Amino acid sequence: MKVTVYNLKREAVGELDLSDDVFGTEVKEHLFYEVVKAQLASRRAGTKATKERSAVAGSSKKLYRQKGTGRARQGSIRAPHHAGGGHAHALTPQDWSYRPPRKVRIGALKSALSLFAKENRLIVLDTLDLPEIKTKALVTTLETLQVGKKSLVVDSPSNEKLVKSIRNLVEHQFLPPEGVNVYDLLRHDHLVVSREAAKALEARCLR
Template sequence: MPKVDLLNVSGQQVGEIELSENIFGAEINASVLHEAVKNYLANQRQGTQSAKTRAEVRGGGRKPWRQKGTGRARQGSTRSPQWVGGGVVFAPKPRSYRYTLPKKVKRLAMKSALSSKVKENGIVILDEFKMDAYKTKDMVNILNNLKVEKKALIVLDEKNDYVVKSASNIKGVTTTLVNTLNVYDILNHDQFIVTKDAVHKIEEVYA
């Protein structure tokens, strides 16, 4: 089982925690991670793009000139796609890009993402993460104590508005809960900061 130092918000070691081998020490499957990230990004797309076909643009009801005898190419409408102001061929219309992955693939991707953070020494486990005021400055001090210099994802076991709002103005820092944790956010951040209770919940869910 992988062992990781247990820290407090001052950055001091207060113990060690053993992580589940099945979840935090799994073999990293790059292809499954790719599928999970692609699925997440596809589901974020709004799909609101729209353009008009030749049936929807204004005008073009009259044939611009007679069929034969002018020396020009035959035309039936001034709103055909080749005309300026004409309709778009195969015009995009609002649609949903959402699709779902099999549950086994989702679980495997999550285990691979979590294991990659342990392997890269990008995981920081805290005994608890509590704040009693909305203070961005205090959050910056905590991150400095934990030697967090790059993008960081803070994972909580339960919502704490003081933590969430204190971190919201810090560039590159994102907060989330265990039940909304996703593979994209884990891979998109360099540091994975998680509370001890959140680790236990993750192990319960993905055991």
Template sequence: MKVAVLDVKGKDTGRKVELSDKVFGIEPNEHAIYLDVKQYLAHQRQGTHKAKERAEIAGSTRKIKKQKGTGTARAGSIKSPVFRGGGRIFGPRPKDYGQKLNKNVKRLARKSALSLKSKDKELLIVEDFDFDTPRTKDFVQFLSSLGIQDKKSLVVLGGENNNVYLSSRNLKSSEVVRDSEISTYKIMNAKSVVLLEGAVKELEANLSK
């Protein structure tokens, strides 16, 4: 599959890059995508929620009233969950929400996500570039030249590029990641995926296994 390579101004360079059908042209496996996105979102949960139960409440343990003769229910410690300020019954405890997923399934999910973007014409290839200094204005101009300034976008770098990365940090609708940081969730969450030429080679090398 050959795709035109654009420059930083969004113009066709006249060159084309050959995209591997093993990565960008497979039959998408929606269930693999679902599993990988589910795992990603689960890992975003901190799981630090905690409520104090009866044994953890500070307070007296004396019996607050006699057992019989009051006409009301029996009552022991003031820390009982039925009283205001008492412990909580079966309250939340710290929990790890992480899920395990086979590496082959994760690889299949990412290839499926990239193939979907390629099929839907939401994948752009741009030649490698850099900014002289980090400037949000320059990055906005770059997105505007590609016609995706109003869309949620994901820009994938082929290596470390601090100027481009820092230029994008103030924008909520766009995210810049290295090829090693790409995930199925980020691909599917973006309306447009922009791959720099260097990233294409790295992705094919990592996902063609």
């Protein structure tokens, strides 16, 4: 498929031939669910924990003899029903992360890229070279490109002026081609990529 290439003033300066297998494939929305669920599950800290009776402070000695006192039998001051005792069913740290098969991950990424291309929310730029490190100037450029309130900007991480200009913006995000993922794609309105980044994304999906 051919897409129009723009400059930073949103003037058409040429065309770029992209693979239909990456930017023009069938959109399989069920893959979005599988991959996003895995991404969010992997972000869970899973660090909640409470102490069971073996982990709390206190003697393990039997409080008093079993019979003859007229009192209820007791085994340890660390039992759950005593003040300061351990939890009966203690919470333990868990690892919630899992990794879907590679075909599912790549299929979801291809579907997301194709969705942006199909809905005309993919903007390919000839270059993303900025004249200076200035957030306000970048905001003006993004408004000129008509990318809406939220955009994902993809270019080489060596583009220091772009990286430093965009890092203070809450609604806009920068990612290198190797870091583009389904979750971050779906939560932005537009995808802005340089010519080289578009080819890098294509090569990543076709590996």
